[in-house]
Amino acid sequence: MEIKKKKLKMMTLDQMKDKHIGEVGTKERDKYEFDLKLEVLGEMIRSARKERQLTQEQLGELVGVQKSQISKLERNAKNVTIETILKIFRALKANIKFSVEMKDGDFKVA
Template sequence: METKKKNRRMTLDQMKDKHIGEIGSEEREKYEFDLRLDVLGEMIKSVRKERHLTQEQLGELIGVQKSQISKLERNAKNVTIETILKVFKALKANIKFSIEMADGDFKIA
């Protein structure tokens, strides 16, 4: 008798639910927030390169060291919104923030 393997396919959301936590859980919220910040850093790097700027040149435009731009591109967690806005202004790029209230806490969407 031949045994058949079940073809089990999971969506990305189902995998996140299983391995990280369900939507609304503390673990899932932290994961989603960190992911957004990682994407933000990658966006800054991408736009900087499209504008043919080095990290040093971008830093000079906003008054920070090259190392701060490097840190921002790798990890946007420890940066103020003011700095992010300065960066995108220097890059001549628009940025939009969406803030939602959920159970009294702010969430960046």
């Protein structure tokens, strides 16, 4: 019995995103990239907090929010204001830089 080997097509990560999410510039891809940046932001907050050896409760006290809000933010930074993000990073004594790019009337945050 002969076993046929299936040839796998190699794809880069960008090619996979183009195929399964949408190409750069499409609404679906822009939403994916934006959500990914927010997820990374939450992880950056968690990482900086731990590096400063603070609990979520301690960071919350520094910022003026409840521990549960810090926890929620670290898991999902979607519903947070820029003001709150800045307060958190100031409390963590960390620098943060925002880049806003206007492209064809739309705003892009980098």
